Amino acid sequence: MYLEKIAIDYLKNVNLAKIFKKYFISEAANKVINVKGNSNEFLEHREYYHSDGLKNVNWKLFAKTGKLFSKVFSTEISKEVLVLLDTSKSMVAGESITKIEYSKYLVSIVSYKLLSEGYKVTFLTFDSHINYFISLSIRNFNKFDSFLGSVKCQGKTDFKSVIKSIPNFVKKNSSILLISDFIFISVDDISTLRKIFPKKDIVFFQVLSNVELSFTEDEFVEFVDPETQNKKLVLASKVKKNYIEKFSSFVENVFYWSSSNRISMLTFPTSIPYYVILKGI
Secondary structure, eight states: OOOOOOHHTTTTTTTGGGGGGOOOOOOOGOOOOOEEETTTEEEEEEEOTTTSOOOOOHHHHHHHHOOOEEEEEEGOOOEEEEEEEEEEEEGOOOSSSSSHHHHHHHHHHHHHHHHHTTOOEEEEEESEEEEEEEEESTTTHHHHHHHHHHHOOOSOOOHHHHHHGGTTTOOTTTTEEEEOTTTOOOOHHHHHHHSSSSTTTTEEEEEHHHHHHHOSSSSSEEOOTTTTOOOOEHHHHHHHHHHHHHHHHHHHHHHHHHTTTEEEEEEEEEOOOOOHHHOOO
């Protein structure tokens, strides 16, 4: 239903696990001598974080680059991913395809690829709180794909509450993939997520409709808050420039806040096939 053959074929040679590696650098790329630690195989380096122990800092690499990197060993690499999908009412926006429908295709191919690459995948939906909780496998994937068709948008977004609930569902070393429009997220929410999970790989997939990104060409536009249903009719020409500037600023700010907290972020406009964007990661 949502797992498309065109996406599977298009991403055949793409390793999606690398989306969790933005803040890691490979050993080979930096010509560092191979090291071992506590009988665990040394794999690579990642940027040093204040909660890391100094015993795993690579001082030779620091001398060469002037930057601190921690050694990462095999037991520290997680093969589990928690996928969270925003199903609040803000995700109903869109014309040819809504954000929630686009996100279902995205969830389906990402989950399928990660499972195929040997990862354990757990799927959650959320609005003001966490709703469905499903452990996925290749064996039950057809049922999961059909289940996505029944997922509907409801309720208001409450990132603050959801973020605090995630520890009840995520395992110690799981990576986190959060799919949303992030319209109601704040810098405090992003900082809290990183503070709760200081060493986890966290990735944001931001899904935005073409209307949100480019505005409308109609003479009048009706603004509707999908979560409160408040409406306002305005002359498009009077607000278009201001809207585009503010929305662009919003997207840039979320990207900046995420990067500042060592969270990778990728934006998916619904006008561009999701598999095309994924192939470029």
